[in-house]
Amino acid sequence: MPHPQTAENIMKNAGPIESALLPKLIHVTEAAAIAAAHQIGKGDKNYADQVSVEAMRRMLNCLDIRGVIKIGEGERDEAPMLYIGEEVGTGNGDLEVDIAVDPLEGTNLCADGVPGSISVMAMSEPNGLFHGPDVYMDKIVVGPEVVKYEREHPGEEIDLDAPAIDNLEIVARALNRSVEELVVVILDRERHKDKIEEIRKTGARVNLVSDGDLMPGVSTAIRGSGIHVVMGSGGSGEAVLTASAMKILGGKVLARLILPSVANRKPDDVIAREVEEKMPRLKKMGITEDNMNDVLDTEKLVPGKDVIFAATGVTSGHFLKGTNLFGYGDARVHSISMGSSGIVKFSDSIYIHDKENTPLRL
Known part of the structure; x- marks a missing residue:
């Protein structure tokens, strides 16, 4: 008897970027969000932004891609990293991607400890994202x-x-x-x-x-x-x-x-x-x-056909919970990720650094 194959058909329609990178994309936004979360409420928006940028860039440079920042932290002479035009990734493999990033959207929100700050990014095939100026x-x-x-x-x-x-x-x-x-x-x-x-x-x-x-x-x-x-x-x-x-x-x-x-x-x-x-x-x-x-x-x-998007909450917002830090460098984060195939995932992830002192909790 025939039965629906919805999930299988959607997964088959995923493009090469979505298939290879969507599961890894939230690792990038989550690393940036956790770095920023350590600065929640401390009043220094510039430092909160700096640590999130550094974390996101380190994670991007672990991916086997040839990536170009199309939307970033500003022009090359205004931003030390993740600037418009910067090349990121290991350079290995066949995947060429355009990238839009905002390692800490809502720097003031994070610094003041109020709702709505996130770490967010998107990727597409080359020329799939508007090469936007900083206006x-x-x-x-x-x-x-x-x-x-x-x-x-x-x-x-x-x-x-x-x-x-x-x-x-x-x-x-x-x-x-x-x-x-x-x-x-x-x-x-x-x-x-x-x-x-x-x-x-x-x-x-x-x-x-x-x-x-x-x-x-x-x-x-x-x-x-x-x-x-x-x-x-x-x-x-x-x-x-x-x-x-x-x-x-x-x-x-x-x-x-x-x-x-x-x-x-x-x-x-x-x-x-x-x-x-x-x-x-x-x-x-x-x-x-x-x-x-x-x-x-x-x-x-966004003219691209193979587009992926991910965002992780830093402070709790409209539908993403904020990052929750534990005492031993551990963290719990809430993210959304999605791709052009139609797959949308809400992820509740726990990063356990100290397995003896941080038991899992429901």
Whole structure:
């Protein structure tokens, strides 16, 4: 009698990167998360970031890959490691990968001991991730139900330039809710003052976050998370990492590059200086003043077909528990990993350094 072969068929569809590296990816994010966890609440965000970066880089250099950092800690002259363009891995084997990393997303959250900091990364085949400059992206993120609704209702589509009410009404219809039942996450920044007021006037509920809107973006694709939309401008790297997860989960990201001085409404002379400083680097990435305002969708942000994503909680967040440290250098961590085949794993891992003094507990 025929029986479903769902798991087998999905695993057969996994690409070479997912098959070889997805099980190892959480080891990389977990090492970075554990390193950062030792600095939770100590008030030094720079050192917390430093140790997580160092741990992630050491783990990446243990993998048999020829990897290139496409989204990293900044430009080469601004970051000592995991900078944009850095080559990582042993160089052995046939796997060439583009890599997006944020060893500690939410450095302030970790330093202050408050929820929401994570270690996160994504990989794809070469040219599978947007080679993003170190500027902002204005974005809107929605889950797969909205994508399905758009497909079934031509002409009703999320639009980055549309009024908030237009977009939220589409989301509400897609989720079979009222606008008043929607929760919109946005960074608590002065530049978002008008957007926050606009959203609240629709009747939707606003969830302000002090830092870290990456995982809220991923949460829009997870039922029961309580988050339905993410809006606002933030780091371009975080937008690409969010899009990596949404590419796998079927959600949608619309984004547009924007200079921080423009987003923060700085005076014209400040904007002019940033244009002069940033545009030469942007042009090397194929970004000009003519195409900088183009809207980038999920496919443009993550054109790769063999994409993997992993994140580990440092401090407890929207759906990942924080890293729990024990007395003998041991740790318990909570992670999510996923690949283009459709395999999504939630992992609860314990790293036992001292087996005599750290018994397993349920």
